[in-house]
Amino acid sequence: MALLARAFSPTAQLLNPDAAHILRAAKLADSSAGFTSPHPNFGCVIAKDGASVGEGFLYAQGTKCAELQAVEAAGELCRGATAYLNLEPGDCDGDDTAISALTQAGISRVVVGLRHPLKHLRGKAIRALRSQGILVDVLGEELQGKSLEEALKLCLTVNAPLLYRAAYRVPFSVLKYAMTLDGKIATSSGHASWISSKLSRDRVFELRGRSDAVIVGGNTVRRDDPRLTARHGGGHVPVRIVMSQTMKLPEVAHLWDVSVARTIVATQRGARREVQKLLSSKGVEVVEFDILNPRDLMEYCYERGYLSVLWECGGSLSAPAIASGVIHKVFAFVAPKIIGGENAPTPVGELGMVEMSQALNLIDVSFEQIGPDMLISGHLQPIPDLTPIIPSVDEMSVLDPTLAPYEANIIFFYKTWDPYGAFSNFSPHPLHMPDESGEYFTWSSVEHYYQAHKFWGVKDPKAIGFVEQIKSATSPEEAARIGRTMQRQCPDLVRTDWENLKIDVMYKALKHKFSIYPHLNALLLSTAGSVLVEASPHDLFWGGGREGEGLNYLGRLLMQLRSEFLGDGSSSTQSS
Numbered sequence: 001m002a003l004l005a006r007a008f009s010p011t012a013q014l015l016n017p018d019a020a021h022i023l024r025a026a027k028l029a030d031s032s033a034g035f036t037s038p039h040p041n042f043g044c045v046i047a048k049d050g051a052s053v054g055e056g057f058l059y060a061q062g063t064k065c066a067e068l069q070a071v072e073a074a075g076e077l078c079r080g081a082t083a084y085l086n087l088e089p090g091d092c093d094g095d096d097t098a099i100s101a102l103t104q105a106g107i108s109r110v111v112v113g114l115r116h117p118l119k120h121l122r123g124k125a126i127r128a129l130r131s132q133g134i135l136v137d138v139l140g141e142e143l144q145g146k147s148l149e150e151a152l153k154l155c156l157t158v159n160a161p162l163l164y165r166a167a168y169r170v171p172f173s174v175l176k177y178a179m180t181l182d183g184k185i186a187t188s189s190g191h192a193s194w195i196s197s198k199l200s201r202d203r204v205f206e207l208r209g210r211s212d213a214v215i216v217g218g219n220t221v222r223r224d225d226p227r228l229t230a231r232h233g234g235g236h237v238p239v240r241i242v243m244s245q246t247m248k249l250p251e252v253a254h255l256w257d258v259s260v261a262r263t264i265v266a267t268q269r270g271a272r273r274e275v276q277k278l279l280s281s282k283g284v285e286v287v288e289f290d291i292l293n294p295r296d297l298m299e300y301c302y303e304r305g306y307l308s309v310l311w312e313c314g315g316s317l318s319a320p321a322i323a324s325g326v327i328h329k330v331f332a333f334v335a336p337k338i339i340g341g342e343n344a345p346t347p348v349g350e351l352g353m354v355e356m357s358q359a360l361n362l363i364d365v366s367f368e369q370i371g372p373d374m375l376i377s378g379h380l381q382p383i384p385d386l387t388p389i390i391p392s393v394d395e396m397s398v399l400d401p402t403l404a405p406y407e408a409n410i411i412f413f414y415k416t417w418d419p420y421g422a423f424s425n426f427s428p429h430p431l432h433m434p435d436e437s438g439e440y441f442t443w444s445s446v447e448h449y450y451q452a453h454k455f456w457g458v459k460d461p462k463a464i465g466f467v468e469q470i471k472s473a474t475s476p477e478e479a480a481r482i483g484r485t486m487q488r489q490c491p492d493l494v495r496t497d498w499e500n501l502k503i504d505v506m507y508k509a510l511k512h513k514f515s516i517y518p519h520l521n522a523l524l525l526s527t528a529g530s531v532l533v534e535a536s537p538h539d540l541f542w543g544g545g546r547e548g549e550g551l552n553y554l555g556r557l558l559m560q561l562r563s564e565f566l567g568d569g570s571s572s573t574q575s576s
Helices: 002-007 011-015 017-032 066-078 097-105 124-131 146-158 160-168 198-209 218-224 273-281 294-303 315-323 393-399 446-452 461-471 476-489 498-516 518-525 553-565
Strands: 043-048 051-057 082-087 109-114 135-138 172-180 213-217 239-243 263-268 285-289 308-311 329-335 363-370 373-379 410-413 431-434 440-443 531-534
Touching: 017 043, 017 051, 017 082, 017 109, 017 146, 043 066, 051 066, 066 082, 066 097, 082 146, 097 124, 109 146, 124 135, 146 160, 160 172, 172 198, 172 315, 198 329, 198 363, 198 373, 213 218, 213 315, 218 239, 239 294, 263 273, 273 285, 285 294, 294 315, 308 315, 431 446, 431 498, 440 446, 446 461, 446 476, 446 498, 461 476, 498 518, 498 553, 518 553, 531 553
Parallel strands: 082 109, 109 135, 172 308, 172 329, 213 239, 213 308, 239 263, 263 285, 410 531
Antiparallel strands: 043 051, 043 082, 329 373, 363 373, 431 440
């Protein structure tokens, strides 16, 4: 939340109570950034007689929603109160917890900062609230005025990654660099440690912690041997991505230690197969492209579900990234130093501009002094305000009753915010299930259950500790991170029968999930006749893979369950 707190003044709070409470909801929403893989950020403030009586923010998908937290904090004061939401509810299709919390608490009015940017969720919660007799005002629609502009701008900023992703079908991309006063990022010899101050480097760690992935080029790996960790004491750790057309990479580098964080190397198809094989043996994921360029890489990151990407590359990579239109914002740390050098590298390489009129101008520029350095930031492309242009599926159906948006024979699902996102193991649906001895435990999601069972029954204090860590993980993302990391670091503590048992473990969890939640059962049955594919581009066992090369066992299990629920037991995990 520190980044936003520094960027906005309290002007609107002094002029309009609605603006003040929406600003607070937006700042609360930003509290989740940096602690889990980015997702829609939700904050809620409940106010009565002008004063806040309850508030909350969503930590991650699968945790208690912001609205329910605020309602529980406000208690009986909810009756007749107003709820302020920076974003229309909707983190997982079919989950109405937020709406139920507000309606059952007796909230009489809801103020929404932004409609949900995703088509299948857009306007859905607003209509549901209005159908319950609750007055709903949306900034820019029912509520307009100068004093609300700052509140609306902050709502846009808090969920900028989601908005860019929805509008441009690429992740929100930030270019960060540190340079001297004379515009150099290193000396002529290539030495670059350290241009900026420790305070500025701490801010960079904060930026990394708010990102899904950090991208560098092969030159940076060879010259600097970076770690690219967030180093903020826990929470979200971004994926490290190296772009290298030639695969001329060192055999030993900090980035090849995947026990710290995952690393992906993106390269040209066929480049130095022996190096690819070496890196793969170390656990590095190598992804080949027919032609490696920033646009195709960002489209690939979009397919993986990434919302926000931080580019920490040199000028030879930043220039084509800017030229391809995938850089949306720039953070430039300027140190009060001069090093000179005609051949000293600069932060952006050749862009082909010959006249000053061709220069790219930043918008929404801000300046901040950080120790001795100056941070200049601004957008190359404005934050998309999707309010007037994206109708929801329901709204489209009203306009054209013959429209069937999901009539394809293949239904893809991946992230929980997708139209069929409730099929994901990360969806916010707790399970109360017995273990092998018959004792019941509550698991926050299918992912919690699955990851913990990698170590279930192993008579070792460490393994028992892993189970407890996963069980108490505050989000499915965190449970997955713990389970995968411990499996890589301590393979001897994984149960010996895991490879033979993992499909059965997943089946049991899925069957329980789709048996106890009627709306999920109905959603699954509604897909009859369609092939279900878990659209993970990197999990080739549970997912379908990038080009359909995956085994898609999650989709297979769901189709098997669907057949069983429909009364046809002929399907099996080996079919489809």
